[in-house]
Amino acid sequence: xxxxxxxxxxxxxxxxxxxxxxxxxxxxxxxxxxxxxxxxxxxxxxxxxxxxxxxxxxxxxxxxxxxxxxxxxxxxxxxxxxxxxxxxxxxxxxxxxxxxxxxxxxxxxxxxxxxxxxxxxxxxxxxxxxxxxxxxxxxxxxxxx
Amino acid sequence: xxxxxxxxxxxxxxxxxxxxxxxxxxxxxxxxxxxxxxxxxxxxxxxxxxxxxxxxxxxxxxxxxxxxxxxxxxxxxxxxxxxxxxxxxxxxxxxxxxxxxxxxxxxxxxxxxxxxxxxxxxxxxxxxxxxxxxxxxxxxxxxxxxxxx
Numbered sequence: 001x002x003x004x005x006x007x008x009x010x011x012x013x014x015x016x017x018x019x020x021x022x023x024x025x026x027x028x029x030x031x032x033x034x035x036x037x038x039x040x041x042x043x044x045x046x047x048x049x050x051x052x053x054x055x056x057x058x059x060x061x062x063x064x065x066x067x068x069x070x071x072x073x074x075x076x077x078x079x080x081x082x083x084x085x086x087x088x089x090x091x092x093x094x095x096x097x098x099x100x101x102x103x104x105x106x107x108x109x110x111x112x113x114x115x116x117x118x119x120x121x122x123x124x125x126x127x128x129x130x131x132x133x134x135x136x137x138x139x140x141x142x143x144x145x
Numbered sequence: 146x147x148x149x150x151x152x153x154x155x156x157x158x159x160x161x162x163x164x165x166x167x168x169x170x171x172x173x174x175x176x177x178x179x180x181x182x183x184x185x186x187x188x189x190x191x192x193x194x195x196x197x198x199x200x201x202x203x204x205x206x207x208x209x210x211x212x213x214x215x216x217x218x219x220x221x222x223x224x225x226x227x228x229x230x231x232x233x234x235x236x237x238x239x240x241x242x243x244x245x246x247x248x249x250x251x252x253x254x255x256x257x258x259x260x261x262x263x264x265x266x267x268x269x270x271x272x273x274x275x276x277x278x279x280x281x282x283x284x285x286x287x288x289x290x291x292x293x294x
Contacts, residue, residue: 026182059165
């Protein structure tokens with residue numbers, strides 16, 4: 001049962017990041033505009049993020065899906081989720097009316113509670129998956145002794 | 146799990162993360178140079194008095210948007226907070242612009258598209274009024290509309 005839950009969560013977490021990454025890769029210029037909307041990073045840094053982050057999301061999502069470089073991918077996507085939560089919360093606190101850029105092309109102003117809740121849920125999924133992996137590794141280590 | 150196991154796992158995780166970060170650089174570079182919709186890298190590559198949407202957005206609240214299209218277009222839809230200013234009704238509408246304008250603000254004028262000239266004309270007239278930081282939005286309303294859609 002636990003294996004099935006883990007598999008479903010793997011597909012869900014990885015799938016959301018792959019989907020978001022592909023949408024952003026489709027239109028990096030738009031993602032650039034969305035990042036600038038947060039007023040948190042300079043123009044060129046935002047441009048770098050716009051071309052780099054979507055690929056990182058796709059690669060990590062694929063690695064989680066196919067269980068390759070698993071813990072590294074979980075660490076990166078957990079980190080990204082934290083960054084997104086902080087960025088969204090900061091923009092919300094500053095009263096900025098923005099399109100979060102979460103899923104590529106702008107779809108109008110972001111509903112902050114929903115966007116933050118989604119990122120929190122993803123973070124919890126990745127932490128759960130990491131815990132499961134740690135337990136499995138621990139069991140393997142004990143079995144070898 | 147012993148401490149040695151934990152440290153080994155931590156190292157492995159960090160190495161995997163580094164490799165993944167490195168892998169993502171290759172397609173990112175290809176995107177940066179060859180993607181048809183790549184970000185505008187150098188915000189300064191613009192004609193004199195022009196700005197683009199990312200740069201204007203990065204100015205945040207220090208921008209006064211001025212809509213140089215027709216009243217009909219303005220009433221239908223406009224950039225949030227934009228003030229209407231057209232050549233035809235200049236004397237009436239300039240009051241609204243000056244009421245909204247503050248000395249530290251940058252003024253960004255837009256018309257309907259890349260090809261329209263109204264924004265350039267309005268910019269020229271605003272400069273004659275003594276406003277210094279007046280820019281034309283490259284691509285105009287079409288650029289904005291594409292960005293929000």
